[in-house]
Each structure stands twice: as C-alpha cells, then as structure tokens.
Amino acid sequence: MSGSLAALKSRLNNRKAEAAAKKAQYIRPHKFAPGKNRVRILPGWNAASPDVFxxxxxxxxxxxxxxxxAAVYVCTEKTYGKDCPVCSAVYEGIRLAKDTGNTSMEKLISQARATPRVLVxxxxxxxxxxxxxVILELPSGVFDQMVDQMMTFAEDGVDVLSVTEGHDFIVTKSGSGLDTEYSVSLAPKPTAVTYDASLVVDLAAYCSQESEQGLLKAVNATTAVTGLPAPKSMALAAPARTGTHGGSEAGAFITPPAAAAVAASAPAAAVGAAAVLSAAASAADEAEKELAALEGELMEEAPWEADEVAVEPTPAPAASAAPSVDLAEEINASDDDLDSILDGLDDL
Ligand SMILES: [Zn+2]
Structure with missing residues (x-):
C-alpha cells in the first residue's frame, strides 16, 4: 500500500475510533451486584498496547x-491527575463548614467529593x-487487589488477561453503603473467552468528558452551597477545548473531539505487563496516601462507597435524548460508510 493510502486508512480508522467513542459516552458503567460476581477483565482496547487495559x-x-x-461532572484530578476546580471548591467548602461548625453543610458538600474508581x-x-x-466500574480498592493478584500470577508467567488462557476474577460484594466490603479472588482454572471486539470501549476516550459548560455548572453548584467564590484555579484549569455542542444540559457527558485525549494518554506501545502493573500499584498507593491524608484532615467517614447512596447520574437526561439519538444514528451511518471504504482500501 502506498504511503498516502496508508495515511488515509489511518485517518479513517481514527475517525472510526472517535465515532465509536462518541457513541460509548451514552453507556453507563456496570457495577458489581451484591453477592458473587464472576468477571473476566479484557486486555487493552488498542491492539498495539494490550497492557493498557x-x-x-x-x-x-x-x-x-x-x-x-444539581450537577454531575468528571473529576479531572481522579481521572487524569490534573488540577480539579470542583475538588478545590469542595475542599474549600468543607474547610469553611468545619471552621464555622456548620455540620449540615459539611455533610452536604462532602458528598460532592469524587470517589476514586477504575474502569475496565x-x-x-x-x-x-x-x-x-461491558465497561465495569471498580472501586479502587478492588482494582488494587486485582493488580496484586495479577502480579503474583505474572511472576509465575501467567497472563490473567489472556483471551485464550486467562483467568476469571470472582468478586463477592457484601454489606451496603459505607459498610460495603469486597473480597477478590482468581478462578483457579484458566479459560478461553470469545467476545465481540468491536464492543470493547476506548476508555481514554470514554473518560474524556470535559467541557467548559459542565465544569462551570459543577463549580457554580458547589459555590451555591458554600457561598464561597469560585476557586482561583478555575480559569487556568478550565479545559481549553470547547465542545461543538452548544446549549445541552448533558455537557459533562458529551465529548469534545476524543482524539486529543487518546493521543495524550496513550502510553508508548510495548510496555511490559509487569511495569504497567507496578506503575498502577504505585499510583494507587500514592492516591491512597493522599486520600488518607485528606480523609484524616477533613472527614472521618469511609470514602469508597460514599457515592453508592448518592442519586445516580443521568448521562442522557430527557433534554438531550433527542440529539443523542440523532447523533447515534449519524454515527451509525458514518460507521457503515467508513467500514466499506476501509474494506475497499484493504483490497488494494
Ligand atoms: Zn475533582
């Protein structure tokens, strides 16, 4: 294939990935049911870097x-490790509530903290x-335990994520609310799994839910409770990109072009599984320490199931239902076109 054809093909493939990511924005992550959950974690969405899962x-x-x-918005700190103006507004509010002994405001505003999660x-x-x-949402403590067990198996040369000879995880959820507990183990027998690879979601693109509008709404909702001004970091941390979707209430869930996020967060290919896992483990450790410090300072409550009791978000509220259907149809149509064009290129 000539250089220009290869470039065209890569461009069309990117377009296709973006379209799929847009469609995926309307998918709600699956959560563990009470009792025993047998799940298989799938390797990375990008065939070039299966370890990024x-x-x-x-x-x-x-x-x-x-x-x-009042507002649902992605936490840029928990999601990308970037400064998060909503976190700042929330923590300032908690501090103010503590200083003034306003326990009901402290309780209310504390619920707005983002709980660290991991998607696979x-x-x-x-x-x-x-x-x-499906997109599975894991409490970060559960993911840490999974990573520990994957590392133990990896040391013995077993790739838990292998499609042909990997292992299922068995996660048992008990209790509820702040008393929720999970136990995590690996099924002893390796098994092969088959699945429709086109349904595997690019999670970097999926997480790319930033919008100026959604951010403003979340910060305003926070400061409406606290009465404090918006944090100074606001202007700096506001995403530079603007969505192409004016006026929608679902700003936080409709993505600006996903490609930038994918490019920025896609790590170099061919990173060893062990390296990725230990990076994940140390990042998790750090996050945990930081969280523990914050917890000690601000709250006595266990953080990790706090949002289970919260009102569930509505990624596609009624107001945006119509546009989202149109978008999905449009994407579907362009997918088919792209498929036939890409097939044509393959024949060359
Ligand atoms: Zn945040």
Missing amino acids: YHDYGMHYVKDRENKT NALIRESDEPNKP
Whole structure:
C-alpha cells in the first residue's frame, strides 16, 4: 500500500475510533451486584498496547441545599491527575463548614467529593450475555487487589488477561453503603473467552468528558452551597477545548473531539505487563496516601462507597435524548460508510 493510502486508512480508522467513542459516552458503567460476581477483565482496547487495559475515573455529584443532584461532572484530578476546580471548591467548602461548625453543610458538600474508581472492559461471566463486553466500574480498592493478584500470577508467567488462557476474577460484594466490603479472588482454572471486539470501549476516550459548560455548572453548584467564590484555579484549569455542542444540559457527558485525549494518554506501545502493573500499584498507593491524608484532615467517614447512596447520574437526561439519538444514528451511518471504504482500501 502506498504511503498516502496508508495515511488515509489511518485517518479513517481514527475517525472510526472517535465515532465509536462518541457513541460509548451514552453507556453507563456496570457495577458489581451484591453477592458473587464472576468477571473476566479484557486486555487493552488498542491492539498495539494490550497492557493498557484500565483507566482511572472519578465523578463529582454535586447536590443543592435540598439534597437534590444539581450537577454531575468528571473529576479531572481522579481521572487524569490534573488540577480539579470542583475538588478545590469542595475542599474549600468543607474547610469553611468545619471552621464555622456548620455540620449540615459539611455533610452536604462532602458528598460532592469524587470517589476514586477504575474502569475496565470486562465480561460478566454469569449473566444473560456472558460474551458481551461491558465497561465495569471498580472501586479502587478492588482494582488494587486485582493488580496484586495479577502480579503474583505474572511472576509465575501467567497472563490473567489472556483471551485464550486467562483467568476469571470472582468478586463477592457484601454489606451496603459505607459498610460495603469486597473480597477478590482468581478462578483457579484458566479459560478461553470469545467476545465481540468491536464492543470493547476506548476508555481514554470514554473518560474524556470535559467541557467548559459542565465544569462551570459543577463549580457554580458547589459555590451555591458554600457561598464561597469560585476557586482561583478555575480559569487556568478550565479545559481549553470547547465542545461543538452548544446549549445541552448533558455537557459533562458529551465529548469534545476524543482524539486529543487518546493521543495524550496513550502510553508508548510495548510496555511490559509487569511495569504497567507496578506503575498502577504505585499510583494507587500514592492516591491512597493522599486520600488518607485528606480523609484524616477533613472527614472521618469511609470514602469508597460514599457515592453508592448518592442519586445516580443521568448521562442522557430527557433534554438531550433527542440529539443523542440523532447523533447515534449519524454515527451509525458514518460507521457503515467508513467500514466499506476501509474494506475497499484493504483490497488494494
Ligand atoms: Zn475533582
């Protein structure tokens, strides 16, 4: 294939990935059910770097003084490790509430903190659709335990993520709310899995939910509770990109062009599984320490199930239902076109 054709093909493939990522924005992550969950974690979404199989993730659920959800927005700190103006506004509010002894405001505003989560693509093995990949949302403590066990197996030369001879995880969830506990183990027998690879989601693109509008809404909702001015970091940390979607209420969930996020977060290919895992483990350790410090300073509550009791977000509220359908149709149509063009290129 000539250079220009290869470039065209790569360009069309990128376009296709972007379209798929846009569509994926409307998917809600799957969470563990109470009791026993048998799941298979799938290797990375990009065939060139199968070891990149997870993405950190956090959302702010900001409530108003009536305890109703006023804004839902991605936490840029928990998701990308970037300064998060919503976190700043929340922590300033908690400090103010503590200083003034306002326990009800402290409680309300504390709920707006983002809980650290990790997203993976997975098969829910004991379900109606055991071969259909879903986005699985893991409490960070569960992911840490999974990483520990994967490392133990990797030291013995076993790739838990292998499609042909990997292992299922068995996660048992018990209790609820702040008393939720998880136990994590690996199924002893390796198994082969089959699944529709086109349903595996690019999680870097999926997490790319920033929008100026969504950020403003979340910060305003926070400062409406605290009465404090918006944090100074606001202007600096506001995403430079602007979405192409004016006026939608679902700003946080409709993505500006995803390609930039993919390019920025895609690590170099051919990173060893062990290196990735230990990086994940040390990042998790650091996050945990930081969180513990914050917890000690600000709160006595256990953080990690705090959002289970929160009102669930609505990624596609009624107001945006119509545009999202149009978008999905448009994307579907362009997918088919792209497929036939890409097939044509393959024949050359
Ligand atoms: Zn945040």
